[in-house]
Amino acid sequence: DAGITQSPRYKITETGRQVTLMCHQTWSHSYMFWYRQDLGHGLRLIYYSAAADITDKGEVPDGYVVSRSKTENFPLTLESATRSQTSVYFCASRQGGSNQPQHFGDGTRLSIL
Amino acid sequence: QKEVEQDPGPLSVPEGAIVSLNCTYSNSAFQYFMWYRQYSRKGPELLMYTYSSGNKEDGRFTAQVDKSSKYISLFIRDSQPSDSATYLCAMSGTGGTSYGKLTFGQGTILTVHP
Numbered sequence: 001d002a003g004i005t006q007s008p009r010y011k012i013t014e015t016g017r018q019v020t021l022m023c024h025q026t027w028s029h030s031y032m033f034w035y036r037q038d039l040g041h042g043l044r045l046i047y048y049s050a051a052a053d054i055t056d057k058g059e060v061p062d063g064y065v066v067s068r069s070k071t072e073n074f075p076l077t078l079e080s081a082t083r084s085q086t087s088v089y090f091c092a093s094r095q096g097g098s099n100q101p102q103h104f105g106d107g108t109r110l111s112i113l
Numbered sequence: 114q115k116e117v118e119q120d121p122g123p124l125s126v127p128e129g130a131i132v133s134l135n136c137t138y139s140n141s142a143f144q145y146f147m148w149y150r151q152y153s154r155k156g157p158e159l160l161m162y163t164y165s166s167g168n169k170e171d172g173r174f175t176a177q178v179d180k181s182s183k184y185i186s187l188f189i190r191d192s193q194p195s196d197s198a199t200y201l202c203a204m205s206g207t208g209g210t211s212y213g214k215l216t217f218g219q220g221t222i223l224t225v226h227p
Contacts (some may be wrong), residue, residue, distance in 0.1 A: 004156075031213075042201075042217050042218070042219045042220060043157075043201070043217045045214065045215075058214075090156050090157070094213070097207075097213060098145070098205050098206070098207050098213020098214075099144075099145055099164070099205075099207070099213070100213075101145075101147050101159050101162045102159075102215055103159060104149075104156035104157045104158070105156050106154075106155050106156045107154075107155070107156050109154075
């Protein structure tokens, strides 16, 4: 049982480029989340999805786009990468309602030059 | 003021010590309390999950919640070098947002030295 898989694990790109981070979960969890983790800021929610085709903004959504055409996949796209988006990105999923904990992938370390 | 306050440490203890990690919070709507452990270059891993006030024990780990004081703790007994990691508290409630937003502490860096 793979759980949550994020790819790539490491990515280096240049400012202005589009980059997509992938997230795949094998649990059929309804909720999925994208976070970024930065020193001094902790984990901050970018976007979340309650089900396929249902997405909504979190705390820091600017510059990011998400989609969820299938329950198991939740890609995050940086349409025009900026240096301030250099970070570690984590995907998470949750089985059901707000009384359930979230489970995280191992992250994508993204550097934008 | 942040909704969840957690001392970032770092905390360094000898092997075998009892470790106490703590978080305070201000939002009385929080009902679900979690502790995550994060190793370097890995994602947060759920360690303990508790609902409302009380204690929960799992092996060497005990999670404690005091809702009247808005204070949660994680105790690690007989700490091991393999416990060296960053520990994140997190909490959520059923009021307000419908998606059950998790609010995290900043994380405490723990090192257990042999």
